[in-house]
Amino acid sequence: MTNIIQTHQLTKRFTLESVITSVNMNIKEGEIYGFLGPNGAGKTTIMKMILNLVKPTSGEIIIQNEHITKDSYHYLKDIGSLIEYPVFYDDLTAYQNLQLHCAYIGYKDHNHIVKVLEIVGLREIEKKKVKEFSLGMRQRLAIARAIVTKPKILILDEPVNGLDPIGIKEMRELFIKLKKQYGMTLIISSHIVSEIESIADTIGILHHGKLIEEITMTELRKLQQPTVEIVVSDTDKAKRLLEDGFGAKVQILSQNSLQITKINEKATSMTKHLILHGVDIEKVEIRQQTLEEYFVRRINGGITNAADYEA
Amino acid sequence: MLQIMKLEWNKNQMTRYFKTFVCCILGIYGFVTLIAIDSGDMGSFQEFMSLITVITNITFITFGSVILSRLVISEFRTKTMQVLFTYPIQRKKLLLAKLILAYTFTTGSLLIGICLMQVTTLFLQPSLGLFAGTITWQEIVATFPKTITNAFSMGAIALIPLFFGMRKKSTATTITSAVIIGVLVNSTVSDSGKTFSLADVVIIPLILALLGIGIAYLSFRNIDRQDVSS
Numbered sequence: 001m002t003n004i005i006q007t008h009q010l011t012k013r014f015t016l017e018s019v020i021t022s023v024n025m026n027i028k029e030g031e032i033y034g035f036l037g038p039n040g041a042g043k044t045t046i047m048k049m050i051l052n053l054v055k056p057t058s059g060e061i062i063i064q065n066e067h068i069t070k071d072s073y074h075y076l077k078d079i080g081s082l083i084e085y086p087v088f089y090d091d092l093t094a095y096q097n098l099q100l101h102c103a104y105i106g107y108k109d110h111n112h113i114v115k116v117l118e119i120v121g122l123r124e125i126e127k128k129k130v131k132e133f134s135l136g137m138r139q140r141l142a143i144a145r146a147i148v149t150k151p152k153i154l155i156l157d158e159p160v161n162g163l164d165p166i167g168i169k170e171m172r173e174l175f176i177k178l179k180k181q182y183g184m185t186l187i188i189s190s191h192i193v194s195e196i197e198s199i200a201d202t203i204g205i206l207h208h209g210k211l212i213e214e215i216t217m218t219e220l221r222k223l224q225q226p227t228v229e230i231v232v233s234d235t236d237k238a239k240r241l242l243e244d245g246f247g248a249k250v251q252i253l254s255q256n257s258l259q260i261t262k263i264n265e266k267a268t269s270m271t272k273h274l275i276l277h278g279v280d281i282e283k284v285e286i287r288q289q290t291l292e293e294y295f296v297r298r299i300n301g302g303i304t305n306a307a308d309y310e311a
Numbered sequence: 312m313l314q315i316m317k318l319e320w321n322k323n324q325m326t327r328y329f330k331t332f333v334c335c336i337l338g339i340y341g342f343v344t345l346i347a348i349d350s351g352d353m354g355s356f357q358e359f360m361s362l363i364t365v366i367t368n369i370t371f372i373t374f375g376s377v378i379l380s381r382l383v384i385s386e387f388r389t390k391t392m393q394v395l396f397t398y399p400i401q402r403k404k405l406l407l408a409k410l411i412l413a414y415t416f417t418t419g420s421l422l423i424g425i426c427l428m429q430v431t432t433l434f435l436q437p438s439l440g441l442f443a444g445t446i447t448w449q450e451i452v453a454t455f456p457k458t459i460t461n462a463f464s465m466g467a468i469a470l471i472p473l474f475f476g477m478r479k480k481s482t483a484t485t486i487t488s489a490v491i492i493g494v495l496v497n498s499t500v501s502d503s504g505k506t507f508s509l510a511d512v513v514i515i516p517l518i519l520a521l522l523g524i525g526i527a528y529l530s531f532r533n534i535d536r537q538d539v540s541s
Contacts, residue, residue, distance in 0.1 A: 048539070051396075051397050052396075053397065053538070073400065076399040079397070083397075087390045088391070090389075100318065105399065
């Protein structure tokens with residue numbers, strides 16, 4: 001797959017403070033790129049820079065092979081976006097807002113507006129003025145606005161904010177459908193890792209304005225080996241037995257519990273080994289690490305890159 | 312550009328301002344007519360029209376600022392401008408369309424409003440005797456150049472509040488500054504028959520009009536290369 005969006009050494013400084021530092025992103029055509037990072041990491045700033053709302057201090061952005069300059073705007077016809085809080089012309093109805101959006105973009109298929117309102121579940125209230133909408137409804141309308149002109153690229157900043165669990169599930173399914181059915185490329189930012197985990201093809205982790213990781217989910221799943229937590233009578237003895245006998249990496253979690261990472265043997269072999277050497281076992285739990293745990297460890301500096309994680 | 316202006320017109324439901332325009336004209340004319348009838352000492356058509364022009368100028372400079380707030384300031388304040396800037400349209404064009412619309416509305420309102428009131432006076436004067444003397448079509452036509460110059464310069468002066476309003480993206484500041492500018496420019500000092508108004512010194516409205524156009528130009532000159540502040 002070719003890259004549809006690339007950034008090279010992208011940097012943004014506001015007065016003296018550097019908010020984005022040398023970010024190199026590679027977003028492939030037709031994928032969902034999950035953009036993760038704690039609040040204030042710089043996700044929105046990068047998204048705004050892709051949309052040319054914020055101008056980079058240095059570095060470059062290439063979108064569909066076009067180098068974006070401060071004056072570029074033609075490329076925006078292929079991008080649908082939702083940035084920060086969803087804003088609309090509150091005195092107009094949902095339908096009128098979408099109609100206006102289509103007119104500005106130059107998109108003429110007005111039947112599609114009704115279809116999109118149906119998709120996001122706002123068909124019944126299309127004639128209601130937006131000022132009467134709840135946050136969840138605004139968020140749905142913002143997603144409708146982003147997709148109504150069938151853009152090639154969708155940039156969605158925290159798109160499920162304010163949605164209820166059913167709404168979140170519906171939107172998640174919609175994003176996958178947009179990717180599969182229309183071949184759209186989606187960049188979705190979130191600080192809720194579980195939201196991204198189930199739909200993203202690639203994730204980029206941003207921390208303090210730096211892209212500290214860019215990895216495909218396939219690669220990441222390979223790295224996410226299970227861990228075993230064991231509650232034993234003698235942690236020191238068990239640790240020694242497991243490290244010497246199996247070459248496992250063992251960490252004592254509390255007075256009587258251990259966590260084993262880097263597992264080369266089956267858990268049954270290890271527990272049998274412990275019992276045979278006089279260590280009583282109360283509980284064994286095998287856990288598959290989640291992206292969230294990976295993310296937290298990555299952000300907290302527990303690991304510096306994917307290779308360390310593997311080790 | 313016309314297409315963008317049309318979209319702006321529809322988006323802001325600007326047709327409703329026609330009603331406001333009619334109300335303003337009726338109010339101003341009614342007010343001045345009452346003064347003329349009540350005092351009974353209006354010297355001439357010029358004196359009568361000068362009072363109408365002063366009040367109309369102040370009213371429509373203020374009205375212009377309301378439209379300016381609606382078209383420009385509130386779009387920045389509510390951040391819908393950020394959405395507009397994600398469209399494949401040059402930002403300069405978007406802002407220029409808004410400013411042209413605001414200018415045209417103010418200038419057009421002044422031009423049409425004053426002309427309408429002049430023509431109405433032509434028909435009412437014989438029966439109501441609003442001022443001493445009579446008025447003919449020729450005299451009305453003779454005032455047109457002044458009416459046109461006044462409308463064009465006041466339309467541009469009505470853009471000055473953009474400077475104050477954009478600083479804090481405030482509708483209230485825009486309208487307040489418009490009222491102050493309108494009153495200052497059109498205020499008349501009178502001393503037993505001799506009157507003086509800033510608007511009468513041709514160079515002053517001209518300089519202020521140029522200032523208004525300059526401020527409007529500065530508001531979009533560099534907009535394509537600027538960050539959209541959040």
